[in-house]
Amino acid sequence: DQQVKQNSPSLSVQEGRISILNCDYTNSMFDYFLWYKKYPAEGPTFLISISSIKDKNEDGRFTVFLNKSAKHLSLHIVPSQPGDSAVYFCVAITSGTYKYIFGTGTRLKVLA
């Protein structure tokens, strides 16, 4: 029962262009969503988050959009840089459960 789905296992983008990573979820009780980035041989690191009461959150080159009616969120990276090449995980949680649900990840490759 995959409650958080990242249907694109990989994505390649040219340096300087926009990267759009997508995520769908099924559990309407999720009220907080996060994106984590993971490099090989390292643990995931926090990138950006959004509460379910918002539909957009921006932090520098990273913007997360939330469409609650569609149960869909996306991460936009503009402009993409080669250092952004990593695996990106979409994560969801219901407050009070202390249980983070991770998607299967999307491997982003930014081509120089």
Place this chain on the structure above:
Amino acid sequence: KAGVTQTPRYLIKTRGQQVTLSCSPISGHRSVSWYQQTPGQGLQFLFEYFSETQRNKGNFPGRFSGRQFSNSRSEMNVSTLELGDSALYLCASSMTGAANEKLFFGSGTQLSVL
């Protein structure tokens, strides 16, 4: 401030054995959670501890267990190892485990079961 420390970094065990993995959270963090990462499966939640109490657990068999000590350090144990337990085991810490807190991850323990 030191990050989340996981030991050992690598482990090789044989089927039927048991294993204990250790996680030291960031100083001041009282919530520790554990995840299993296998190829194609993303990170699967194992359990979360706060003040020595397990507050939630994932859908794993009883062979997977954990505990947390009074200094917030945590251990997880896997008994009667199976080949399918081969994975990267990650732990993460945060102040209280609240949804709006960042999780800080260790580099993981890579377990290979032969």
